[in-house]
Amino acid sequence: MEFLNWADTFFHDLGFNKETVANLGLFTNIIVIIIIAYIIDFIAKKILTQAITTVANKTKTSFDDYLVNNNTAKYIAHLFPLYFIYLTVPVLLDKYSTSDKFLEKGLKIYIILLFLWIIRSVFRALRDYLKHKPRYKDKPIDSYIQVVTIVLWMFGVFSFVSILFNIKTITFLTAFGSISAIIILVFRDTILGFVASITVSVNDMVRIGDWITIDKFGADGDVIEINLATVKVRNFDNTTTTIPTYSLISDSFKNWRGMQNSDGRRIKRYILIKSSSVKFIQPEELNYYSKIQELTSYLNHRQTDIDNYNETNNIDKTLLLNGRNLTNLGLFRKYIMQYLQSHPGLNKEMMLMVRHLQPTEKGIPIEIYCFSKDKVWENYEHIMADIFDHIIASVKYFDLEIFEFNLSHQIKN
Template sequence: MEIIKEYVENLIQLCGVSGSAVPVVRHVALVLVTLLLAWLSGVLCKRIIMPLIHKLTARTTADWDDILFNARVLLTACRIVPALVIWQFLPMVFYQFHFVREVLERLTAVYITIMTVRLITVLITSFAQLETSHSSSVRQYIKTFCGVLKIVVIFIAVIVTVAIIFGKSPLSLLAGLGATSAVLMLVFKDTIEGLVAGIRLTSNEMVKKGDWITVPSTTADGIVEEISLTTVKVRNYDNTIVTVSPITLVNGSFQNWKGMQQSSGRRVKRVVYFDFRSVKAVDDDLRNRLVQAGYLSAEDMEGEDANIGLFRKYFEKHLAARKEVNENLTIMVREMEATQCGLPLEFYFFLRDRVWLNYEHQLATIIERVYVTAALFGLKIYEQYPEQ
């Protein structure tokens, strides 16, 4: 830098500048030289170094270097270089103006700090986008860790920036924060709790992207599209987006249908009410009709004295024979406690198809079968009449 300074002074003398104009011309010339070198360094990075790095990463077979050294990362790095050049030349340019030099040095240092933090956060984001061979839960954990790391980096950058502006040591500022920690905890209470809840949510694998969840305290009932440290986005089946805070899921309760989706069947638990007046004793005529229709055999009807008991046996046998019902899981038709709305029968079984649309269609077909065959057993579905 001293060589540049001497060169500028010699050039001024060669131009015939003398007297009181020499300091002014010298400072203007040094400022222009500094700005020119800063501009040239930026052009060098953008026009030569960036394309060179792109060519080198394109030649490799790996994908990680293309993701980490993407255009956004390199462009952010290129914006730091001119500021570094200016910061190095400031003592030489403003060596006679200490106040101006100190102000400009602090402003330049703040800019360098901000751009460095931005570069680090962009690198962390690129790292989180790397495709790994791990499971989705591990990838979600890496994404959560990257989010926490960003917050730590930004917090440190804020401390360093404030220290640069006020000319203090960052350690002294951190020591001073201890006195105001209670106030900060009060102000950022919800943010801190949400952050901790987000970490618990992802680290414990309570919910993952792609899970179907139902949150009773909110209108969320759909597929999880995004999980971050502060929000969980759920796309409902009506295509509306519901944003739920992680603390709501951790402290409250929610239903995750992942276990059902991964199991071998989706449960059906449907209750049908029968009219008490249609429950009658079994006679020979009913037994003969059921045997001739192939619904039940004489052995199946042994020990049953009521038509509703025969109906229970028949429908359990019918459910076990249907191909859409998983016969390896529980199949049960049970009589529940009588109510003023009739005698309830609960149909409990599992359908093989767990897709919502197919599940509803198959369930409707089976329940419609209940309504149709009940009359063959002399049973009537309960219906409330106006006089009742």
């Protein structure tokens, strides 16, 4: 380290006094060390970045590619000028006693920061690497990385305070424990988010890519990110809703993953039939309904059973109400059932039925309950609309009526 002595000689030859020579020499040597450290840092970054990039291009794994993208090589390269400063500063401070503690503390803090940056870049590379793995693509990796980062920075802050104020780590941690209540209050959302992230992951409640619906927040779309504090949902109108992570375990929500993984998507909708339009089928009307192909075989079989029952029990059929009879609503339900069973867009292996619901002042609800084969939203809506277009158009062929509000009557009143 003989080059550190040249400044003293230079300023002494210029005629400065001893104290001025010492101060100018210290300042000049610091500037020289900084310049040399910068040159070493520049060269190290170039060499190390190129070396890691070359290795990354030749290896099969993509993890090293993410290390390059997250500037890990640049942070590691800072270790070389740091080592140079580590060697030169003690020599410099040995001769110039002023500011020795300041430079020593600054160097220690920089060492801690540098290691924090290196570790953070490695974890960020790990995060990006795992996100592109099918096995971890739907896991809340961001939450785990953020927790690790927070813990690292907490230890970093402890170390900074200990170095700056010459406080022992044990003493500082003891004082930290005494103010833990305040810390819990300040970091409440972070702590709750961490607990929620672990709960969501362990119980497999939500994955990235799941379609969820949360009415409270107006969210209805795909989960695109789960981190420590928030969950981001890209709604189907291309807006983004940000939800507190803790709300996933404190509030109710609907996850459509089960539907997406099943063999069909449910269709559950009803139409309202006017009760006044329901009637028994007259014998002379049977020929008309027999022309409906979906009902031909059913009517032949069903009417035979009804006639045999009425004859066996000596039913007086002069009054249509007596005995067993067919109704236009019953035939309509049977027609819908036959139509659904022959529809190519429905999964016949899953539940398929047409049923009555509780009659209301608006009429008799006839509900269609079935599952479409295609679960894609657009195709699902097309299949459902196609089915109900046909059903609504078929109502009049059974001499039935669909309930509608009579607006003109309401206006007159």
